[in-house]
Amino acid sequence: MIIEKSSEWADGLTKRLEGIEPWDNWTFYNMSYHIAQNNLITEFTGLQSPKYLTNLKPLEHQLKVAETVIERMNGKAILADEVGLGKTIEAGLILKEYLVRGLVKKALILAPASLINQWVEELHYKFYIPAVAYKKNTPLEHCEVVVLSMDTAKKSPHRELIFAQDYDMIIIDEAHKLKNHKTKIYEFVQSLKKKFCLLLTATPVQNDVFELFNLISLLKPGHLGNYETFQSAFSASKHDLEHDDYLKELVNQVMVRNRRQDTGIEWTNRQVNIIPIQFTAEEKEVYELILDLKNISPVFSGAFSMITLQKEMCSSKEATFLTLNKMRQNCTSLEENNSVEYVMQKLMALDINSKAEKALEIVSKAQDKVIIFTEYKASQAYLQWFLHTKGITSVLFNGKFNKNKRDYMKHLFKEHAQVLIATESGGEGINLQFCHHVINYDLPWNPMKLEQRIGRVHRLGQEHDVHIYNLAIDNTIEIDILQLLYKKIDVFEKVVGDLDDILSAFKQTI
Amino acid sequence: MYPQQVQQYLRTFFLENNCQFVNDTDHYLTVQLTIDMDKRIMNRPYYWQYVETTGGVPCPAQLTLITDQTKLTENIKGELVHFGSPRLSQLFQVTHDMGSFIQMFEQVEGTINRPILTPWLGVNYKVSYYSNQTKELLHSLGINLMNGNIISNFHTSLNEMNIAPSMPPNAFLLPYVIKPNRGLERLDGVVENAIQQDDHSWAEQAKKRWQRDMRVLEFFYEGVEVRPESYEMEKTALEQQYEARIKIEVINGGIFYLK
Known part of the structure; x- marks a missing residue:
């Protein structure tokens, strides 16, 4: 095992004994010892930090999450509590604990741009963590904890500046934005070193189960196998309940999720x-007319644009009008143009x-x-x-x-x-x-x-x-x-x- | 450290550094820094360079430090100081720098005979165990530099004595038989020995976790001929996460002449 030791103090002692430098003051000597004694971390387990956080009364489930992540998941986890249970608090508790224990010196937090200030404020006010919101010329080498948006982080020159730092902990808020492994941001996060890593999302699966596979593969590649093995295992599980439980079990090794009802707090219903809702006869007519446009002009034959129009028609004529008008400009023949014009007139006549x-x-x-x-x-x-x-x-x-x-x-x-x-x-x-x-x-x-x-x-x-x-x-x-x-x-x-x-x-x- | 302890600490720290209090309550304090303290903690070298080269009137800063915001009823602007805040870490560091090496003498009164004082080397060690978890231990050791006798809890035993930085009049100081640097080596040996005797199942467990996570990682890249950079990155991350390390630091120490 590696034992680190420095000879600095021995050299200093020699200098005092030789009279090159003066002796220090007893009060400071005594204080220094007591600081070390007071702040000593005497146990491997248990949370040290909450008792120092006077501006925060963590809830039972939040403390439990912090403990589970640190002790059972070794600091790599998806925090997937339902919305509104305080995932930020949980992440703050975990970060603070690692800072207090000296296991994390530098941390990087990626959050949606609109939440950056909220993160910085909460870390300051509730956790006394001097987090900094990243600006163009923020000297990253001097910032212990920095918060920035994924969009900024993945771009040059920020990307390179981030890679030049040595972060011990990465926290990603709204991590479901990493569901697609073909995106630039996914690739960026994949190439970050993740000694400790928290992915925060209430919604680890949005559309399909591969999103969860992608998230977990960022956190712990191999935990769900590689893509091929996972694919075959999951399609097997579609018919097999035992497999299903096994998958859930694996997921639960790297994910904590509290539901409102498990928190012991009284939740309102x-x-x-x-x-x-029923369309009026007139609305129905316009809706059908729009659908029919795909038989009239190739501009409207694309499934995607037709779906957009249908959705907009279910929302308001104003929304529909804007899209129709834009698409009309792509129509080439007079006949097409007239048809669209006709629909638009009908549309705007709706009262x-x-x-x-x-x-x-x-x-x-x-x-x-x-x-x-x-x-x-x-x-x-x-x-x-x-x-x-x-x-x-x-x-x-x-x-x-x-x-x-x-x-x-x-x-x-x-x-x-x-x-x-x-x-x-x-x-x-x-x-x-x-x-x-x-x-x-x-x-x-x-x-x-x-x-x-x-x-x-x-x-x-x-x-x-x-x-x-x-x-x-x-x-x-x-x-x-x-x-x-x-x-x-x-x-x-x-x-x-x-x-x-x-x-x-x-x-x-x- | 709790807010009250922080408050107590700040008060002692500035008092001992000859800084005057402008306000002194149980949850915040405003302190007039001395020139020396300003230079040490306010981080404004250009200001001081300017004052000193132009011969201007030095104007050291006033600092308001709030230790317990929850008790704050006054409209006070100041820095929040808590365990873990940069300001407190800075002051801890200053305290540490100002109290690393000490020479003290036990005060002996009213003796007719010439008091004889024996030299001791006292050292306070902090030992830290790191993997993905941490634990710290304090060892306060003292070695009699005459006969090599070593005692533990040395710092606590000093509290029961009347010691001061100046030599009592008339005292006779025995010379070292063991040189302080040799004494230090022996104390280091005691600490290392204590580490060896300790239970290191924490390191075993960390190693197991490491191996398990390595197997998972290998599985992910199974069959991939040329491993991408991210594979190496993950490997490094696992190493840093789980590698068991032990760190020995000297908090402080010094020479003590005791009865």
Whole structure:
């Protein structure tokens, strides 16, 4: 075994004995000894740090996660608690413990740009960790703990500057962004040295089980075998329950996941409902006309653009119009042009938006704060106008807002407006416990996005039952989306564990 | 260290360094630094260079340090100082630098005979065990430089004596039989011996974890002829994560003339 020892003190002693340098002061001598004694880490196990953190009262499950990760998982883990249980706190506890124990000297934290300041503040205020938000000329060699966005980190020259440092710990927030192993950011994280590493995500499986494979292969390559062995094992597990349990077991060796109900905290209920909506005859007609465009012009034959149009038509004519108009410009023949023009005229003549009417009905009935999530900026603007005409105040929110603007909008919503209308990218990193109605005006393809949205309100500090309204228009693409969402939730539950209700209280079996 | 202990420590530290308190409560303090302390901890060499070359009036800084924010009712701006904060680490380092080597004499009073004092070398060691976990031990040892007798818990036993940096009048200091540097080697030997006798199952376990994780890694790259850079990177990371290391540090020590 290696024993490290320095002769520095022996040399210093010689200098004093020879009278080259003076002796020191007894008080400092005594203090120095007591500092060492007080701060001595006397046990390999157990958490040393929480007792020093006066600004933090960690919850039982958070302490347990920190201990499990350090002692059982040796500091490499996926923290996959459900949204709102405090994954940041858990990561902070683990980082602090390693800093106190001297096992980590330098740490790198990658977080979405919108959350960087929140990380820095929490680490300072709750953990007394002097974290720095990375700017263009931040001297990385002097920063013990630095926080930056994945987008910045993967680009030159930042990428090279990061590689030049020797980080003992890597923490990645919203790690589901690494689900695809063909991306630049995946490759970047793969080539980072990961002595200790935490991947934070409430949603380790979003679409399929290979995303989880990719995440775990970043953390511990080989833990789930290589790609080929995993593929054959998982397809076997589709028919074999024993295999299934084995996979879950392996996953649980590197992943900790608390569900709200395991935390010992009283959680308010989550009431999730799918609200079916009928198009008016006019809306239905336009929807069909749009579908029919693919038979008229090659511009509309691509599956992807058609799906976008269908989804937009389920949202608002404003959103649809923008896309139609753009696509029309690619039409070459006069006939095509006229057909599209005709559809657009029909579209703009619509005077009722059935979905918006339903949303209004819910908002009016709630007589309380409501968040509406939409996928389209045009629908966001339309909804604000529509609600305004009905005498309902609202504020807009999206992920591109900087911190000040976010805080201001949150404040406006809390104090003055009844409704907050957010686009998808506004879903991460705002906490709105004072509100307990969420309308998913448009459905995303990915169930975990719904979970993230719900997590904005159904989190620690929520005092009321939370009502979730998932709007879906009958006989449209939205019903297909619902089916797909159910299928993805099923995969998640198979390998990761049960989920709280996202779509509706009743699980659909496929 | 808890906030009260930090507060207590700061108070002693600045008092001992002749810095005056402007405010002194149980949860924060404002201290007027001396020129010397300013130079040591405020990290502004250009300012001091400027003052000294222009002959300007030196204006050492005032520092407000808050140890317990939760008790703060006043509107006070200052640095939060906690266990683990950079400021406290800095002050610990200064304390350490200012208290590494000591020479002390036991004070003997009222004796008619000329008191005879025996030289001892006292050393406080910190031993750290590292793998993916840590544990630390303190060894405070003293060796009688006349007869080579070694005792443990040396620092604690000093607390019961009346010792001071100056030699009591009249005292007769016995010369060393064992040179201090030889004494130090013997004490080092005692520490190393204690390490050898200790239970090192922690290192065995770390090795097992290391081997297990290596097998997992090898499996991932099985059949890959040319191993990519990430493979080497993972290997290094595992080494750093699990390799068992032991570090011996001297906290401080010195020569003690005792009865």
